[in-house]
Amino acid sequence: MSMAAVETKKITLRTADNHEFEVEEAIAMEFSTIKTFFDENPDASEDTIPLPNVTSKCLSAIIEYCKSHLAFRARETSSSIDEQVRTYDEEFVKARDNESLKELILAANYLNIKALLDMLNQAVADRIKNKSVEYVRRFFGLENDYTPEEEAAIRAENEWAFEGVDPDDD
Amino acid sequence: MSIVTKQREPLRLPIKTEAELDKISNLPGHVIDQILSHLPIRDAVRTSVLSRKWRYKWATIPYLVFDNQCLNVSSQDQTFIKNKLVNIIDHVLLLHSGPLHKFKLSHRDLLGVTDIDRWILCLSRSSIKEFILEIWKGQRYKPPSCLFNCQNLIHLELFNCLLKPPLTFKGFKNLRSLDLQHITIIQNVFEHLISSCPLLERLTLMNFTGVTHLNIDAPNLQFFDIGGIFDDVSFQNTVHLSLVSIGLYVNIDDEDNDAEENSSKLLRFFANLPHIRRLEVQSYFLKYLAIGNVPSRLPNPCVDLNYLSIRIDFDDLEENIAAQCLLRSSPNLQELEMLARPEEQNTVERSSNFWEDDHWSSLFAHLRLVKVSGISGVKSEMDFIKFLLSNSPVLERLTVKPASQDGEWELMKELLRFRRASIYAEVIYLDP
Secondary structure, three states: OOOOOOOOOEEEEEEOOOOEEEEEHHHHOOOHHHHHHHHHOHHHHHOEEEEOOOOHHHHHHHHHHHHHHHHHHHOOOOHHHHHHHHHHHHHHHHOOOHHHHHHHHHHHHHHOOHHHHHHHHHHHHHHHOOOOHHHHHHHHOOOOOOOHHHHHHHHHHOHHHHOOOOOOOO | OOOOOOOOOOOOOOOOOOOOOOOHHHOOHHHHHHHHHOOOHHHHHHHHHOOHHHOOOHHHOOEEEEEHHHOOOOOOOHHHHHHHHHHHHHHHHHHOOOOOOEEEEEOOOOOOOOHHHHHHHHHHOOOOOEEEEEOOOOOOEOOOHHHHHOOOOOEEEEEEEEOOOOOOOOOOOOOOEEEEEEEEOOHHHHHHHHHOOOOOOEEEEEEEEOOOEEEEEOOOOOEEEEEEOOOEEEEEOOOOOOEEEEEEOOOOOOOOOOOOOOOOHHHHHHOOOOOOOEEEEEEOHHHHHOOOOOOOOOOOOOOOOOEEEEEEOOOOHHHHHHHHHHHHOOOOOOEEEEEEOOOOOOOOOOOOOOOOHHHOOOOOOOOOEEEEEEEOOOHHHHHHHHHHHHOOOOOOEEEEEEOOOOOHHHHHHHHHHOOOOOOOOEEEEOOO
16 A cells, blocks of 8 residues: 655654664554653654553554554444454454463553453453463462461352352363 | 753653562552453452452452353252342342442343342442343333432343333433333333433334334434334434334235325435434335335435345335335435345236336446345346346445245346446355
């Protein structure tokens, strides 16, 4: 696709590991944190924006996501576009391990990209659905600080929720 | 890129410190809520046992969904299931804290029991915004008056209910979306409900009892989807209505048609739909539109209409006249779908062609996609397709799907012969 001769404005972002990314303004504006910042500081657009909480790996994935979704939105809505968006989102999430998924959530939350955050939250929920308590603890990196009696009491109190779940699969 | 140095505060975006472990637990509450609210209620409640911090995290989720997944036991004993379900919902609601924005109850074994009354009371105290109640079987459930006090409601969905608001009910001031299916509601209660919800944008009404005249007065309505049995439908004040889907589930007897009924239902229907964009005429609704003196075109064309779907009996003269009026009044139509009604097949084939070329000029100037389904290859159907192909200069795709395999070959052979006005047109034949 040929681009118009107009210069598209670029914003520079610097990640936690000191990589600089130049992104088109339209994409940077998808990050509500940055958009708000520019709304309040209009002359800051020439400066490099430090993102101390985002790694370059995360940022490049996020930029890809926003670019693709912007392109989808530019096309006319139809059920086949919806289908393509769904497939894209599935692929985006499928290959990533739990750790990178969590990193992406933290980054999407920090940059305040609502649609991406919603999608990632759903993906995390899908991964922990129907899994054992131990699996979920490991996923979130949680220590079990209940005594065995306390844990048993809670399980009994919510018996209906624990019915039929395998105790510790995987 | 040069960094401009100025005398001002250094660039600063909010910085959070990371904990080494337990990264997710340090996420703000609303993110955890979101993750938990994407989980079935059982999985969410199970997180109470993860760690002390998580004991009641689930209890602040603003969404609660009780559906077929929430009970993991199967039993033939209805009472047993019902009691278990009631216990679970009571337990969860009691432990829940914080605002509750969305509540859905849809379990196949739950009848319209009075326990639901107290849950609705609980919700009415909790500024509920979305309420979905589906009673799968048994009698119509009558929600208590406190449901009508929920002034924060934005979306209300009821299935198999009887609506009888208290006399003091003044409408839902914030309601944007209303979905009522298999409901009983009397005529004036329905009209009052619609006209007293000033922000209503979406209305779905399927299989209703008690309303015979649909007079829709809704200044913000954009989406209207109804299917059922009614005598009459008209719109007032509906300038924003852009998506309409109507199905009339009962055949109109031609004899019922009052001989003096000259005023056209079609004219009346379109009188207040200036910006309609998508229209679906389903079941027997086209027969309704054919009542009265159908003009050859509407006085004000539907300039925004770009999608039209019509269920039609290709052999019926009145229906064809109504369809033609619609087509002549839609200059900017881009997508058309014609579905043949699987009627008592007329054994006598009409010899006249309803779709002759002479009256049509510069029609279908924007028509790109057409789908014709449920046909069997009779003359009236093929006349239409032939007409369509020779009057659609920008047609990209015509999809034809027959009702059955009978006469497939004949149909395809005929299809192949038709001239096409558009050199880009693809004609796709789908298996029945």
